[in-house]
Amino acid sequence: FSDWTGTDCLRLADYSPRKVETLIRKAEEMKLQHQRGTRDFPLIGKTLAMIFEKPSTRTRVSFEAGMTQLGGSALPLNRQELQWGRGETAGDTARVLSGYVDGILIRTHRHTTVEQLAKHASIPVINGLTDLHHPCQALADLLTLKEVKGELTGLHVAYIGDGNNVLHSLMEAAAVTGIHLRAAFPPGYEPDPAVTEQAKELCTATGGSITFTGDPAEAAEKADAVYTDVWASMGQEEEKEKRVKNFAGFQVDKALMDRAKTDAVFLHCLPAYRGLEVSAEVIDGPQSVVFQQAENRLHAQKALLDLLLG
Numbered sequence: 498f499s500d501w502t503g504t505d506c507l508r509l510a511d512y513s514p515r516k517v518e519t520l521i522r523k524a525e526e527m528k529l530q531h532q533r534g535t536r537d538f539p540l541i542g543k544t545l546a547m548i549f550e551k552p553s554t555r556t557r558v559s560f561e562a563g564m565t566q567l568g569g570s571a572l573p574l575n576r577q578e579l580q581w582g583r584g585e586t587a588g589d590t591a592r593v594l595s596g597y598v599d600g601i602l603i604r605t606h607r608h609t610t611v612e613q614l615a616k617h618a619s620i621p622v623i624n625g626l627t628d629l630h631h632p633c634q635a636l637a638d639l640l641t642l643k644e645v646k647g648e649l650t651g652l653h654v655a656y657i658g659d660g661n662n663v664l665h666s667l668m669e670a671a672a673v674t675g676i677h678l679r680a681a682f683p684p685g686y687e688p689d690p691a692v693t694e695q696a697k698e699l700c701t702a703t704g705g706s707i708t709f710t711g712d713p714a715e716a717a718e719k720a721d722a723v724y725t726d727v728w729a730s731m732g733q734e735e736e737k738e739k740r741v742k743n744f745a746g747f748q749v750d751k752a753l754m755d756r757a758k759t760d761a762v763f764l765h766c767l768p769a770y771r772g773l774e775v776s777a778e779v780i781d782g783p784q785s786v787v788f789q790q791a792e793n794r795l796h797a798q799k800a801l802l803d804l805l806l807g
């Protein structure tokens with residue numbers, strides 16, 4: 498695994514299809530070990546600094562628990578508590594932390610902030626969500642889809658909702674694994690054109706595809722999985738009312754799930770808002786695998802931590 502050590506995880510497209518396959522396989526091993534209660538401790542004495550500029554439940558707790566389970570420790574930090582919050586540069590912060598710890602996880606607003614940190618750090622930088630990407634989520638999504646569907650290549654996944662960070666990473670995940678992704682969003686909520694173009698290019702090597710529609714029913718038609726995310730992401734709180742209006746008709750409800758295959762699963766990165774992007778009947782119903790998906794954050798990230806920091 499020497500070609501992994503010390504590398505960053507800024508977006509899923511950083512990884513070749515083979516590397517993503519390795520990550521998923523390792524995540525399956527980590528999960529099995531966890532379930533059997535057999536542990537080895539590859540990260541003894543290692544520390545992960547975790548910088549958060551936005552709230553988090555899953556990312557923060559799964560990374561901290563994951564580091565402990567691998568024999569290391571995690572140090573949660575709020576950017577505002579650091580000198581970074583008072584104007585010290587990202588570059589100086591990265592250089593200083595590189596002398597103390599073995600990896601940096603960061604959740605922030607602008608993706609360029611993470612890129613800057615990675616440029617100046619001599620240790621791995623892991624993106625724990627930016628406005629543009631959420632690669633750790635996509636790894637857990639792939640692990641979950643593989644568990645419930647057996648095979649990733651050729652799956653039909655529908656994404657209904659905002660063209661945001663979660664969709665961007667899902668597009669890259671589909672592209673590197675040969676998944677057919679159909680996304681539906683209202684006008685004005687399209688995903689980033691550059692990320693879209695890059696993901697579509699990656700599809701040519703794997704046989705995956707990425708298509709867009711304005712019609713949720715068309716996206717969900719005969720899908721193996723239906724995925725949605727919040728309509729107003731962190732940092733968009735003041736747009737919530739407007740978005741609730743603009744996303745009318747995009748709720749994943751029973752009628753929409755009925756367009757998908759009878760054995761289709763429902764996915765959501767969480768946190769979820771019942772009655773907005775998803776009905777309670779769907780997210781709390783038999784097709785929902787959202788808590789398995791949330792648990793898989795732990796296993797997928799332990800695989801990532803072991804490869805990058807080990």
Ligand code: CP
Nearest residue numbers: 553554555556766767
């Ligand atoms: N899905 C996800 O990243 O959850 P948190 O915001 O709770 O970390």
Ligand code: NVA
Nearest residue numbers: 661663730731766767
């Ligand atoms: N799109 C959401 C994902 C939360 C995990 C956000 O950025 O807030």
